[in-house]
Amino acid sequence: MKLRARKVSAAIATVLTLSLAATACGGSDSGDGGGKITIGIKFDQPGLGLKTQDGKYTGFDVDVATYVAKELGYEAKDIEWKQSISAQRETMLANGDVKLIVATYSITDKRKAKVDFAGPYFIARQDLLVRKDETGITKAEDLNNAKLCSVTGSTSAQNIKEKLAPKANLQPLGGYSECLTGLENKSVDALTTDDSILAGYASQAEHQGKFKLAGLKLSEEKYGIGIKKGDTELKGKINKALEKMKSDGSWDKFVEANFGKSGYKYEPAPAIDAS
């Protein structure tokens, strides 16, 4: 009798364990829809990706990311925003820290060796930001004797070193907002990156009248949405979402809402190549 009772309770325990395991599996929230999605953006680039003092996220990249997430099955409340500084983007995607990166992220061959891109969804140009009274820096070559700030891991810093002004005294920092402080207190003479980003800084209320853009189109920066290398299914879905964003008028709405005030003359929406 005793032995049988033990057997029965062992059997019950087995059933319980199995059903608990089944519940745990069914409760998982990975996959499309119903779960959460983590998206990498910039936190310090007004007009593009900005975390405001009251903890909100604003900017063109945020609007594009929110639209794309919706098409992938995630509501705005299901998005977890993570800061992706320029130098960390490839690593964050490779590690799976974020599913998407929508962070003024230029599509380049070098980056394509490590990550994949959907898009492009925007075109910007490398430019310079200088103090309003600056007269000595009007073209890229003038940077060769100047103190210049840009960001580690950006195409902007790379272009300077490799072709635009290899003799510039380049100070690479972690984020462009740090360069801006340097420009203000005169520890640097110019800040270089995409005109889209520079226009956002120049038009901020606290910077009114302090800085100007040189207006040079030093490169072509095609912004893509970064994803883990090899995820062709996700890339296809995002490209479809970006097509829809253009055709239903959302792209126009987003650029106007985010760049309208700064007077930044953005280029027309680029063709999305599925390559």
Ligand code: GLU
């Ligand atoms: N678009 C350029 C890049 O991806 C510069 C802006 C940035 O660093 O995010 O490197």
